[in-house]
Amino acid sequence: MTYQNYSLDQLRAIDNAHHLHPFTDHKDLRAAGTRVVVSAEGPFVYDTEGNEILDAMAGLWCVNAGYGREELVEAATAQMRELPYYNSFFRCTTPTPTLLSQKLAEISPGNINQVFYGSSGSESNDTALRLVRHYWALEGRPEKNIVISRNWAYHGSTIAGTSLGGMEAMHAQLYGAVPNIRHVMCPYAYENAEPGESDHDFGLRAAKAVEDAILEAGAENVAAFIGEPIQGAGGVKIPPASYWPEIQRICEKYDVLLMLDEVITGYGRTGEWFAAQSMNIKPDTITTAKGLTSGYQPLSALLVGDRIANTLVEKGGEFYHGYTYSGHPVACAVALKNIEIIEREGLIDRVREDTGPYLGDALKAGLGDHPLVGEIRTCGLLAAVEIVRDKSTRERFQPAGSAPVVIRDHAIASGIMMRAVMDTMIMSPPLIWTRETVDMAVERIGKALDLAQADLATT
Numbered sequence: 001m002t003y004q005n006y007s008l009d010q011l012r013a014i015d016n017a018h019h020l021h022p023f024t025d026h027k028d029l030r031a032a033g034t035r036v037v038v039s040a041e042g043p044f045v046y047d048t049e050g051n052e053i054l055d056a057m058a059g060l061w062c063v064n065a066g067y068g069r070e071e072l073v074e075a076a077t078a079q080m081r082e083l084p085y086y087n088s089f090f091r092c093t094t095p096t097p098t099l100l101s102q103k104l105a106e107i108s109p110g111n112i113n114q115v116f117y118g119s120s121g122s123e124s125n126d127t128a129l130r131l132v133r134h135y136w137a138l139e140g141r142p143e144k145n146i147v148i149s150r151n152w153a154y155h156g157s158t159i160a161g162t163s164l165g166g167m168e169a170m171h172a173q174l175y176g177a178v179p180n181i182r183h184v185m186c187p188y189a190y191e192n193a194e195p196g197e198s199d200h201d202f203g204l205r206a207a208k209a210v211e212d213a214i215l216e217a218g219a220e221n222v223a224a225f226i227g228e229p230i231q232g233a234g235g236v237k238i239p240p241a242s243y244w245p246e247i248q249r250i251c252e253k254y255d256v257l258l259m260l261d262e263v264i265t266g267y268g269r270t271g272e273w274f275a276a277q278s279m280n281i282k283p284d285t286i287t288t289a290k291g292l293t294s295g296y297q298p299l300s301a302l303l304v305g306d307r308i309a310n311t312l313v314e315k316g317g318e319f320y321h322g323y324t325y326s327g328h329p330v331a332c333a334v335a336l337k338n339i340e341i342i343e344r345e346g347l348i349d350r351v352r353e354d355t356g357p358y359l360g361d362a363l364k365a366g367l368g369d370h371p372l373v374g375e376i377r378t379c380g381l382l383a384a385v386e387i388v389r390d391k392s393t394r395e396r397f398q399p400a401g402s403a404p405v406v407i408r409d410h411a412i413a414s415g416i417m418m419r420a421v422m423d424t425m426i427m428s429p430p431l432i433w434t435r436e437t438v439d440m441a442v443e444r445i446g447k448a449l450d451l452a453q454a455d456l457a458t459t
Contacts, residue, residue: 003036003038003048008036008048008049011036011048012033012034012036015034015036016029016030016033016034021034022157023157035047035412036048040055040067040068041067041068042066042067042068042432043055043066043067043429043430043432043433043437044067045067045417051415052415053412053415053416053417054415054416054417054437054440054441054444055067055417055429055430056416056417056418056427056428056429056441057417057418057419057426057427057428057429058291058295058428058429058430059295060290060295061232061263061264061290061291061428062289062290062291062293062294062295063294063295063430064267064268064269064290064291064294064338064342064347064430064431065294065338065341065342065347065430065431065432066294066430066431066432067430069294069296069338069341071337071341072293072294072296072334072337072338072341073296074337075333075334075336075337076296076297076330076333076334078333079096079329079330079333079334080330083329084329084330085328085329085330086329087324087326087327088117088322088326088327089322093327094327094329094332095329096327096329096330096332096333096336097115097117097327097328097329097332099332099336100115100301100332100335100336101114101115103336103339104301104303107273107274107339108273108274108286108303109274109276109277109281109282109283109286111282111305111306111307112286112303112304112305112306113304113305113306113309114303114304114305114306114309115301115302115303115304116131116301116302116304116326117299117300117301117302117323117325117326117327117328117332118289118299118300118301118302118323118325118326119298119299119300119323119325119328119331120156120289120298120300121155121156121161121261121263121287121288121289121290121300122155122156122157122158122161123156123158123300123323124156124263124287124288124289124300124301124302125155125156125158125160125161125164125226125261125263125287126156126158126160126161127302127321128226128259128285128287128302129147129160129164129178130160130319130321131285131302131304131308131319131321132147132223132224132257132259132284132285132308133145133223134319134321135223135257135308135311135312136223138311138312138315138317139311139315141220143220143221144220144221144222144223145180145221145223146180146181146182146217146221146222146223147164147180147181147182147222147223147224147225147226147259148182148183148184148210148213148214148217148222148224148225148226148256149164149165149166149181149182149183149184149225149226149227150166150183150184150185150186150227150231151166151183151184151185151186152166152167152186152188152231152234152235152237153165153166153167153183153186153226153227153228153231153234153261154166154167154228154231154232154233154234155226155228155261155287156263157170159174159177159178160178162174162177163177163178163181164178164181164226166183166186166234167234182213182217184209184210184212184213185206185209186206186231186234186237187202187203187206187207187237187239187240187243188231188235188237189202189203189240190374190375190377190386190394191394192206199240199241199242200240200241200242201242202240203239203240203241203242203243203246204242204243204246206239206240206243207242207243207246207247207250208246210225210247210250211250211254214250214254214256219254219255219256222254222256223256223257224256224257224258224259224284225247225250225251225256225257225258225259226259226260226261227247227259227260227261228260228261228262228263228264228265229244229260229262229265229270229275229276229278229279229281230264230265230270230275230379230382232263232264232265232382232426232428233264233421234421235384235421235422235424235426236377236382236383236384236421236424236426236427236428237377237384238377238378238379238382238384244279244280244281245280247281248281248282257284257285257307257308258281258282258283258284258285259283259284259285259287260274260275260276260281260283260285260286260287261286261287262274262275262276262286262287262288263287263288263289263290263300264290264382264428265382266286266288266289266290266291266292267288267290267291267292267338267339267342268291268342268347268348268351268380268431269291269351269380269381269382269428269431270351270356270379270380270382271348271351271352271353271356271380272348272352273348274286274288278379278380283305284304284305284307284308285302285303285304285305285308286302286303287300287302287303288300288301288302288303289301291338292335292338292339293331293334293335293338294338296334296338297328297330297331297334297335298325298331299328299331299332299334299335301335342431345432347431347432348431350431351380351381351431352380354435355381355431355433355434355435355438356378356379356380356381358435358438359378359381359383359429359433359438360376360378360383362435362438362439362442363376363378363383363385363442363445364376366442366443366445366446367385367442367445367446367449370446370449370453371391371453372387372388372403372407372449372452372453372456373385373386373387373388373391373449374386374387374388374391374394381427381428381429381430381431381433382426382427382428383426383427383428384424384425384426384427385424385425385426385427385445386423386424387403387404387407387423387424387425388423389403389456396423397423397456397459400422400423401420401421401422401423402459403423403452403456404420404421404422404423404424404425405420406452406455406456407420407425407448407449407452408420408425408448410447410448410449410451410452410455411425411444411445411448413448414444414445414447414448414451415444416440416441416444416445416448418445418448425445427441429441
């Protein structure tokens with residue numbers, strides 16, 4: 001029986017009765033009701049009421065190849081018929097994770113040649129934490145287990161992922177975090193730069209916060225620094241160009257591993273396969289998921305550098321970690337086909353050379369002078385629009401985060417799906433967007449800002 005047998009009211013009633021949504025105020029959701037999305041094609045999603053919505057979030061940062069890709073459906077179907085599932089335990093493997101691992105090593109930075117699979121970015125970050133600490137134990141230095149992270153970082157919502165992340169509201173609901181994880185300031189110049197401080201100097205100062213934390217803990221006790229190249233769920237915070245080279249220098253100086261979280265930035269979003277390549281970062285691990293399958297199947301891949309992998313092989317001993325669905329053959333088949341599509345259609349080159357720069361220019365030209373817009377940041381097909389009450393003073397609306405929610409609702413009503421994160425509106429569109437799609441987005445965002453401005457004038 002399919003959803004067509006039910007009315008919208010029936011679907012909403014069933015959803016309210018039985019479905020607990022992620023990151024949701026459930027009392028508020030039951031009062032407001034849900035939007036039921038039933039189909040999608042290309043850059044658009046459609047709900048039960050017939051609304052066509054331009055998806056500026058690629059689902060949840062993940063549908064890089066766009067919706068309606070029959071090749072991905074066929075890849076999954078063929079693999080299900082041949083071998084729907086077998087595990088990677090018991091010294092076994094299956095063909096698709098084997099071939100996908102080879103392909104990921106091919107497109108990754110040169111020091112990355114091994115892959116550990118899971119089903120989500122959260123799982124992958126859990127694996128990275130376990131693996132890094134296990135590495136130092138194998139090296140005879142188990143005391144080297146502190147991990148430095150950043151405020152506003154997002155590394156998943158498992159207990160370990162939340163502990164690694166820097167979201168205070170999430171920490172408050174942990175009721176006990178994983179120990180030996182410390183947080184420092186993030187490279188968010190719009191709020192954290194001092195008056196007159198250049199982007200270059202601010203980037204160095206933000207990196208120094210990591211060095212100070214290492215020195216405070218003692219480098220002999222610090223296992224790794226973890227960071228997103230661009231902080232995504234924290235509000236698309238793009239660091240100055242001086243930041244990552246200095247982080248690299250600091251990690252190498254103090255023999256601290258560099259864990260890169262590319263769950264959002266991986267698989268083309270910044271105009272290279274990985275932001276590590278866009279920003280010339282040489283990490284020891286790269287956490288990936290989302291765009292790996294364009295969201296058509298749940299799959300994550302922790303890309304592991306040679307330093308760690310060689311120690312695992314040379315020292316031996318079981319790594320007591322893994323998942324039932326590690327290297328799921330169907331998910332890996334979809335990932336292989338997804339990477340093939342991205343390569344064949346030149347989507348990464350398009351982002352780097354055309355649509356990425358065009359998105360930045362179009363947003364600034366079309367929205368930069370709007371009274372509600374304090375700053376526009378972009379990198380590839382990632383974008384942030386800072387929302388302010390007063391452009392000159394950068395005063396925010398109160399309570400914090402209230403204005404973007406108003407804008408988000410007007411945006412969706414105007415036919416574009418965006419996300420509100422505190423006082424920032426963010427975008428992460430599919431890589432298939434064209435200049436025409438960008439122009440459509442700018443027009444609809446502008447309409448939403450105008451409508452919201454009228455509402456917010458009374459607050």
